[in-house]
Amino acid sequence: MAPAITLAADAPTLSPANTGFMLICSALVMLMTPGLAFFYGGMVRVKSTLNMLMMSFISLGIVTILWVLYGFSVAFGTDKGSLVGWDGDFVGLSGIGITELWDGYTIPIYVFAVFQLMFAVLTPALISGALADRVKFSAWALFIALWATIVYFPVAHWVWGTGGWAFELGVIDFAGGTAVHINAGAAALGVILVIGKRIGFKKDPMRPHSLPWTMLGAGLLWFGWFGFNAGSWLGNDDGVGALMFINTQVATAAAMLAWLVYEKIRHGAFTSLGAASGAVAGLVAITPSGGSCSPLGAIAIGAIAGVLCAMAVGLKYRFGYDDSLDVVGVHLVGGVVGSLLVGFFATGGGQSDVAGLFYGGGLDQFWKQCAGVGGVLAYSLIVSAVLAFALDKTIGMRVDEDDEVSGIDQAEHAETAYDYSGAGGGTVARQAVPAPGAATPKDPKNTKKVDA
Numbered sequence: 001m002a003p004a005i006t007l008a009a010d011a012p013t014l015s016p017a018n019t020g021f022m023l024i025c026s027a028l029v030m031l032m033t034p035g036l037a038f039f040y041g042g043m044v045r046v047k048s049t050l051n052m053l054m055m056s057f058i059s060l061g062i063v064t065i066l067w068v069l070y071g072f073s074v075a076f077g078t079d080k081g082s083l084v085g086w087d088g089d090f091v092g093l094s095g096i097g098i099t100e101l102w103d104g105y106t107i108p109i110y111v112f113a114v115f116q117l118m119f120a121v122l123t124p125a126l127i128s129g130a131l132a133d134r135v136k137f138s139a140w141a142l143f144i145a146l147w148a149t150i151v152y153f154p155v156a157h158w159v160w161g162t163g164g165w166a167f168e169l170g171v172i173d174f175a176g177g178t179a180v181h182i183n184a185g186a187a188a189l190g191v192i193l194v195i196g197k198r199i200g201f202k203k204d205p206m207r208p209h210s211l212p213w214t215m216l217g218a219g220l221l222w223f224g225w226f227g228f229n230a231g232s233w234l235g236n237d238d239g240v241g242a243l244m245f246i247n248t249q250v251a252t253a254a255a256m257l258a259w260l261v262y263e264k265i266r267h268g269a270f271t272s273l274g275a276a277s278g279a280v281a282g283l284v285a286i287t288p289s290g291g292s293c294s295p296l297g298a299i300a301i302g303a304i305a306g307v308l309c310a311m312a313v314g315l316k317y318r319f320g321y322d323d324s325l326d327v328v329g330v331h332l333v334g335g336v337v338g339s340l341l342v343g344f345f346a347t348g349g350g351q352s353d354v355a356g357l358f359y360g361g362g363l364d365q366f367w368k369q370c371a372g373v374g375g376v377l378a379y380s381l382i383v384s385a386v387l388a389f390a391l392d393k394t395i396g397m398r399v400d401e402d403d404e405v406s407g408i409d410q411a412e413h414a415e416t417a418y419d420y421s422g423a424g425g426g427t428v429a430r431q432a433v434p435a436p437g438a439a440t441p442k443d444p445k446n447t448k449k450v451d452a
Contacts, residue, residue: 015106028227029118039217047407049417055128079163129325130188171372175232177288185332190385197322218276247290251302255282258306281309285338297345
């Protein structure tokens with residue numbers, strides 16, 4: 001049979017609706033990085049607040065420039081040996097026409113590039129939560145640049161780039177369970193094993209300084225995640241994006257409730273931190289799986305992730321690694337759970353006809369998911385640890401002990417998050433006290449003001 005001839009009339013044409021939709025989704029994903037900054041910023045102590053915010057914000061600057069210069073080419077250029085891509089037209093985004101379409105889709109290449117850029121920005125920012133209170137800002141900035149280049153860009157090609165080994169194997173990762181969350185969580189574990197614990201870990205109280213900030217950050221993440229997930233279908237023509245949208249909401253709700261129930265049973269209280277963390281765990285778990293499962297499957301995936309992640313955050317105390325804000329417990333564990341459960345809950349009626357074990361598909365897809373999870377986890381863990389070790393032995397990764405104790409905000413940024421100096425003009429609690437020799441403390445004529 002002769003091969004079919006594709007006529008010009010049959011080729012995709014630019015869709016204003018899909019293009020506008022994807023630009024909105026890109027903006028939503030960009031919002032997730034400031035949302036992450038608030039989520040993490042509220043969980044640290046006052047003396048580390050600005051540093052935590054800056055560790056997320058700096059990724060917006062560094063990764064954006066690297067993405068334009070060569071990151072997009074490495075991640076989504078023509079495949080080179082199933083490991084990286086490269087396309088000279090993508091270098092500097094200079095060889096791309098403004099109406100040139102991403103292959104097989106109805107959106108311009110520029111729109112696809114900026115959407116994927118926001119993923120690249122967010123992923124290294126996720127790592128920062130594990131390193132709170134103790135990392136030099138200059139070393140962190142250099143780590144981001146190296147990690148994005150050596151780890152994120154190639155892994156994005158493995159998972160989503162045509163020709164990437166995981167893509168060709170058939171690993172399902174709708175929006176980043178492996179490329180984003182397992183990648184960042186494994187990197188966080190690798191780095192903290194190298195740089196060590198905070199001073200006072202398991203001894204001093206290290207409670208969140210602003211849980212309202214954390215709840216606000218979780219809400220911004222939840223809001224932005226609709227663009228993160230639904231936008232990953234790159235259009236809105238066949239209902240798969242809508243399936244992912246509703247599954248995102250459903251799984252997040254289920255995970256939050258499951259975390260709170262576990263927390264109540266285990267610790268006796270429903271905490272706001274648990275609600276925020278549970279919601280994020282659900283968002284993480286549904287990211288790889290939501291395009292392939294039903295809403296009922298999303299409830300199950302979210303609930304399982306909520307309980308397992310709630311259990312996992314306590315492992316740092318048992319094994320002695322200082323994952324400051326539970327990046328390993330939420331993102332690594334949640335990403336693994338969501339990715340592997342594709343092999344059980346894929347219905348065959350969503351993003352592809354692949355069915356999981358519960359829908360008659362056997363374990364074939366599960367083993368593919370295991371390969372994707374294991375490959376990304378091992379690569380990111382090892383390379384991230386090597387990068388951290390190299391930086392620590394050259395420029396040093398950690399701040400001085402005195403600076404860590406007194407506060408990294410002042411040491412690294414010459415600022416503090418809150419300025420109380422204007423609250424009372426330097427005078428606290430001006431109260432009337434008896435002057436020497438006064439007959440009675442109730443005599444208003446015999447009093448003087450004392451500054452605390």
